[in-house]
Every structure is written in C-alpha cells, then in structure tokens.
Amino acid sequence: xxxxxxxxxxxxxxxxxxxxxxxxxxxxxxxxxxxxxxxxxxxxxxxxxxxxxxxxxxxxxxxxxxxxxxxxxxxxxxxxxxxxxxxxxxxxxxxxxxxxxxxxxxxxxxxxxxxxxxxxxxxxxxxxxxxxxxxxxxxxxxxxxxxxxxxxxxxxxxxxxxxxxxxxxxxxxxxxxxxxxxxxxxxxxxxxxxxxxxxx
Amino acid sequence: xxxxxxxxxxxxxxxxxxxxxxxxxxxxxxxxxxxxxxxxxxxxxxxxxxxxxxxxxxxxxxxxxxxxxxxxxxxxxxxxxxxxxxxxxxxxxxxxxxxxxxxxxxxxxxxxxxxxxxxxxxxxxxxxxxxxxxxxxxxxxxxxxxxxxxxxxxxxxxxxxxxxxxxxxxxxxxxxxxxxxxxxxxxxxxxxxxxxxxxxxxxxxxxxxxxxxxxxxxxxxxxxxxxxxxxxxxxxxxxxxxxxxxxxxxxxxxxxxxxxxxxxxxxxxxxxxxxxxxxxxxxxxxxxxxxxxxxxxxxxxxxxxxxxxxxxxxxxxxxxxxxxxxxxxxxxxxxxxxxxxxxxxxxxxxx
Numbered sequence: 403x404x405x406x407x408x409x410x411x412x413x414x415x416x417x418x419x420x421x422x423x424x425x426x427x428x429x430x431x432x433x434x435x436x437x438x439x440x441x442x443x444x445x446x447x448x449x450x451x452x453x454x455x456x457x458x459x460x461x462x463x464x465x466x467x468x469x470x471x472x473x474x475x476x477x478x479x480x481x482x483x484x485x486x487x488x489x490x491x492x493x494x495x496x497x498x499x500x501x502x503x504x505x506x507x508x509x510x511x512x513x514x515x516x517x518x519x520x521x522x523x524x525x526x527x528x529x530x531x532x533x534x535x536x537x538x539x540x541x542x543x544x545x546x547x548x549x550x551x552x553x554x555x556x557x558x559x560x561x562x563x564x565x566x567x568x569x570x571x572x573x574x575x576x577x578x579x580x581x582x583x584x585x586x587x588x589x590x591x592x593x594x595x596x597x598x599x600x601x602x
Numbered sequence: 603x604x605x606x607x608x609x610x611x612x613x614x615x616x617x618x619x620x621x622x623x624x625x626x627x628x629x630x631x632x633x634x635x636x637x638x639x640x641x642x643x644x645x646x647x648x649x650x651x652x653x654x655x656x657x658x659x660x661x662x663x664x665x666x667x668x669x670x671x672x673x674x675x676x677x678x679x680x681x682x683x684x685x686x687x688x689x690x691x692x693x694x695x696x697x698x699x700x701x702x703x704x705x706x707x708x709x710x711x712x713x714x715x716x717x718x719x720x721x722x723x724x725x726x727x728x729x730x731x732x733x734x735x736x737x738x739x740x741x742x743x744x745x746x747x748x749x750x751x752x753x754x755x756x757x758x759x760x761x762x763x764x765x766x767x768x769x770x771x772x773x774x775x776x777x778x779x780x781x782x783x784x785x786x787x788x789x790x791x792x793x794x795x796x797x798x799x800x801x802x803x804x805x806x807x808x809x810x811x812x813x814x815x816x817x818x819x820x821x822x823x824x825x826x827x828x829x830x831x832x833x834x835x836x837x838x839x840x841x842x843x844x845x846x847x848x849x850x851x852x853x854x855x856x857x858x859x860x861x862x863x864x865x866x867x868x869x870x871x872x873x874x875x876x877x878x879x880x881x882x883x884x885x886x887x888x889x890x891x892x893x894x895x896x897x898x899x900x901x902x903x904x905x906x907x908x909x910x911x912x913x914x915x916x917x918x919x920x921x922x923x924x925x926x927x928x929x930x931x932x933x934x935x936x937x938x939x940x941x942x943x944x945x946x947x948x949x950x951x952x953x
Contacts, residue, residue, distance in 0.1 A: 423929075432909060438639050442639055443637075444641060447646070
C-alpha cells in the first residue's frame with residue numbers, strides 16, 4: 403500500500419568526480435545562501451512595530467464600570483468557578499449607604515485578584531459573567547521580575563473612570579444575544595433603572 | 603633619524619588601529635551578514651543599524667568576571683591569549699597598503715617594513731599563532747580545552763604545508779621575490795597573479811580558512827563536541843582577545859590574499875586613470891585611491907569568508923585530515939609542477 407508519494411529508492415552508486423571534489427555542491431549551496439541576501443526579512447521590530455492582532459484578542463482583563471461609573475462586579479464568583487486555571491480569587495463586601503455611586507449593586511467585590519501567571523487567557527470568565535463586568539482586552543500583560551507582581555488586584559483590573567476601556571468589539575450583537583438566552587433574566591431584575599422605578 | 607622614527611611610529615599606530623577597527627566592525631558585519639543570509643535583521647539596537655554594537659560588546663567583555671581556574675597554570679593561562687593576539691597583529695607588519703607617498707620631498711612607503719623575506723616571515727608568524735591556542739588550551743587544565751588545542755595545532759600543521767607549497771608556486775610565477783611589495787608591484791603591469799595561479803589561489807583560500815579557524819574548519823572551537831574548544835575556561839577580555847584575534851587573522855589573511863592574488867592596491871587601468879587625473883608619482887591621491895582599491899578587495903574577501911561560514915557545515919575531523927593530506931597536499935604539488943612547466947614556457951625560469 404502506498405500512503406504518500408515521498409518514497410525515494412536509496413541508491414548507493416559511486417560518487418562522480420564532481421561530487422567527490424565537493425566544489426560544485428559548495429557553489430550550489432553558496433548560491434542558495436546568497437539568494438537570501440536579497441530576500442525581505444520577515445522580522446517585525448517589536449517595540450516600534452507591532453504585529454496586528456485580532457479584534458477579539460484575549461489579553462489582560464478589565465473590570466468594567468457602568469455608565470454612571472459604578473463597578474459592575476457583584477462578586478458572584480461565576481468567573482472563579484468557570485476559570486479552568488483557578489486564577490481568580492475574590493472576597494465580597496456589602497455596599498454601605500452613600501456608596502451607590504461606587505458599586506452598582508448591594509454586594510460588590512472587596513478584593514478581586516487574577517494571577518496572570520496562572521491565567522490561560524481562555525476567556526471563560528468573560529463568558530460566565532452575568533453582569534458584563536469582566537472582559538478580556540487587547541492589552542498585553544507586562545513582563546515583570548517577581549511572581550507577586552503578576553497577581554493583579556483591583557487597582558490594576560478595574561478601569562479608571564477617566565480612562566474607559568472600549569470592549570464594544572467583544573460585545574457583539576451575537577454575544578449580547580447569547581447572554582440573553584442563557585436564562586440570565588435575573589439580570590434585568592437587578593437592573594438599576596428598574597430598581598429605581600420600583601422605589602418611586 | 604627623528605623623522606624616520608616618527609614615520610615608523612605613525613605607520614605602526616595606523617596599521618594597528620586599522621586592524622583593530624576592521625576587526626571590531628567585522629564582528630558586527632559578521633552578525634549582520636549572517637542575519638541577512640538567514641532572512642533576519644541582525645543587531646540593530648545599539649545606535650543606528652547597530653553601529654555601536656562592537657563598543658557594547660567590548661564593554662560587556664571588560665565588565666565580565668575574570669575567572670582563572672585554580673588548577674590552571676596561571677602564567678601560561680595569561681600568556682596564551684596575549685600570544686595569539688600579538689601574532690595576529692604582527693602579521694600586518696609586512697603588508698604594503700598603498701603606493702609610496704611623497705611627503706616633504708621624501709618618498710615614504712606605506713608599509714611598516716619591507717622585509718625581503720616577507721612571505722617567509724608571514725608563514726613563520728602565522729605558525730607561531732597556534733602556540734597561543736596550544737598554550738591557552740594546555741594551561742586551562744581542561745580536557746575539552748586540550749582537545750581543542752590539539753585539534754588546532756594538528757590542523758595548522760596539516761594546512762600550512764599545502765599553503766606553503768601554494769605560495770612557492772605563486773612566488774615562482776610572480777618573478778621570484780619573497781617581498782610582498784615586489785609581489786604586489788609586479789601585478790601593476792600585466793595581469794594579477796590569479797590569472798596564472800587559479801588553482802594555487804583555491805588551495806591558498808581553503809588553507810586560509812583552516813588557518814584562521816573559520817568555518818567549515820572551526821573544529822578547535824566546535825561547541826557541539828568540545829563545549830567551547832580551546833577557550834572553554836576563558837572568560838572576560840581574555841576570551842575577548844581570542845575571539846577578536848580571529849577577526850584580525852581574518853582581516854590579515856584577506857589582505858594577504860588580495861595582495862598575493864588580486865594585485866593589492868593595483869587595479870585594471872590604474873596607471874591610465876592616474877595619468878588622466880594628471881597625478882604624479884608620489885601624489886597622495888594615488889595612495890588614497892590605491893588604498894581604497896585594496897581595502898575594497900579586503901572587504902570583499904572578508905565577506906567571502908563570512909559567506910562560506912554561514913553556508914557550509916563543519917567538517918568531521920577525519921574529513922578535515924583527508925582533505926588536508928590526501929587532497930590539498932597532492933593538489934598543491936601538482937600546482938607547483940604545473941607552474942614550473944608553464945613558467946618555463948613563459949620564459950621566466952631558466953635552467
């Protein structure tokens with residue numbers, strides 16, 4: 403049975419004079435190398451030039467704030483459960499009076515840590531999140547010298563109010579529709595606007 | 603007398619700086635050239651296009667920790683790289699760099715000294731060079747270093763014979779003088795020696811690759827078998843001297859090949875060019891143009907060295923010995939016999 407057409411019959415015929423003195427073969431080899439002298443190098447000069455990345459590139463995470471600037475995360479722990487690398491840990495806190503502008507709902511993440519050395523950037527946390535709070539972005543996690551520097555807390559993960567991070571590319575219509583049909587109706591129950599309406 | 607000493611001192615300093623400068627930038631160009639052949643960019647961070655890379659390498663070498671093994675022979679360990687470097691620089695003494703220049707009514711040769719046995723001096727100094735490697739490898743008290751050193755010396759001995767015989771043939775066909783100046787001047791009128799000695803040049807080139815321990819003959823320092831070869835135990839600038847001397851050797855052997863076989867500072871229609879420019883003998887412009895021509899040839903040869911290095915794999919040791927003793931030696935003897943016959947019919951030899 404023939405699987406491929408790469409079969410070569412080995413021949414042990416004696417080398418000809420041209421083969422024995424090597425020089426023609428050497429000249430041939432040198433022509434090959436010199437031909438590469440005129441080829442374009444595929445190198446990308448990294449810090450100056452960057453390789454284009456996909457719009458849905460999965461890089462460093464961001465914890466989103468809502469339109470009023472309050473943190474969306476309610477410390478439900480869905481992301482930590484979904485995380486196959488067990489990179490996410492968090493502790494919950496209860497929102498006090500007067501902190502409504504800081505936290506969207508009564509429960510919030512007092513601490514939220516992602517170990518970037520454990521993280522495999524699979525994006526399952528983003529998929530699991532019922533609050534649209536965590537997203538992966540196109541930012542690359544910076545290099546560091548110590549392991550502890552790679553445990554990112556809320557200081558690095560939560561987006562700054564004046565430096566919002568655009569995740570609309572990841573919130574495509576399909577993604578939003580997906581989140582709607584997954585039995586996540588309880589989202590609407592805790593929707594801030596509706597809550598406010600109820601109070602009135 | 604004072605003028606003479608000053609002239610010699612200037613020449614020495616100039617040639618010394620030239621060899622060091624060319625060697626330094628050869629290290630950069632080697633890496634660049636290798637990168638170009640392999641579709642890469644090469645060093646490009648230190649200055650525009652990596653122009654300060656040799657400087658950075660030098661600083662790095664000096665800053666590194668200097669280790670002298672306890673079990674080594676301390677004095678020989680230090681002498682090794684020094685000797686290798688000294689012999690590498692010494693070979694440049696007999697090379698004429700350009701036509702004589704007229705300064706203040708005196709004609710000055712642009713050559714440190716014109717020994718009438720220049721060719722023999724070259725062979726002699728080159729063969730001393732292997733002592734640096736041998737001493738360094740031996741004093742390291744390390745089996746890999748010793749093996750590298752033994753390989754280096756046996757390789758040198760094997761290839762020097764073919765090289766010497768190729769040179770004898772060259773000297774016969776170029777008129778019988780051993781002085782480099784005479785050999786190069788002899789190519790001013792008529793053809794360069796390569797026309798009469800193509801086979802001799804090929805032998806000489808292969809031997810030069812072997813003598814400078816360049817690929818495909820870099821067995822003395824082959825990493826895959828011998829860790830680092832003869833410089834396994836060396837660190838810091840002593841290692842730097844070994845590596846740097848290799849590039850000086852490459853520069854000098856390129857200069858020798860360009861001088862012996864390709865007319866050195868002469869080039870086709872050079873006298874017509876000088877006449878059309880209205881230059882007198884001894885004019886500094888003649889020296890400059892001649893030096894430029896010589897330097898271009900040297901650079902091309904250095905590129906050839908590198909081109910070979912980044913193309914060919916390393917020989918196996920038995921192949922190296924077979925090539926040296928069973929191919930190049932008979933071939934060089936054949937070339938010698940052929941040269942004698944040809945020169946007899948050209949009328950350069952009389953019995």
